[in-house]
Amino acid sequence: MTEVAFHFNVPDKLGYACRLLRKATGSGARVVVTGDAALLRSLDVELWSFSPLEFIPHCHAASAEAPVLAASPVILADSPRGTPHHEVLVNVGGPVPDGFERFERLIELVSVDDGDRQQARARWKHYADRGYAIRRHDLAGEAA
Template identity: 70%
Template sequence: MTEVAFHFNVPDKVAYACRLLRKVHRTGARVVVTGDPGMLRSLDTELWSFSALEFIPHCYTASAQPQVVEATPVVLADSPRAAPHLDILVNLGEKVPESFERFERLIEVVTQEPEDRVLARGRWKHYADRGYAIKRHDLAQPEAR
């Protein structure tokens, strides 16, 4: 069963996603990031420039060739349904990602914005109602930093 984790009180989804992807990439895991197209384009741009000394190999399925998507450890995808690998799914979007249950792990990223928190509660309920054990990581708590 998919491991589900919520990362709450994130000040900036794109900046946090960059740090999270760097951490996950260092472990050798492969990641699919999903969300709305505007957010994914922002993340794509930020991944090219957020660290002067590191590069996280990534591609955006909307503009990459299939063989590039297959070979890339971090894939940005409007829909994870046709994901080339199924290790970790990071959701930056507002809805429950389609086909999330195919992944080993799902990480939901939630900001401090009231609307984002309300939408996250709905996703939490969706997973809990289906029997998924959910881990909570609150960035506002000192031990979470």
């Protein structure tokens, strides 16, 4: 069964996602990132520029050819359906990702924004109602 974790009170969702992806790919994990199209475009830009000495190889599922998708450790996708990786799924916001249950791990990133938090509550309820054990990581508590 998919391991589900929520990372709450993320002050800078894009910066946090970049650090999370750096750590995941550094350990050899292959990751699919889902979310709103505009947020994924911003994440794409951030992945190119967040660290002057590092680059996280990534591509967009909608525009990359099959060999590129298979070789990329990070895939940005509106939906994880049809992506070749099934290890880690990171949702940067929006609805429950279609097909999340195919992944070993799902990480939900939740900012301090009230709208984002409300959407996260709905996703939490969706997973809990289906029997998924959920781990909670509160970044506000970690910073204290």
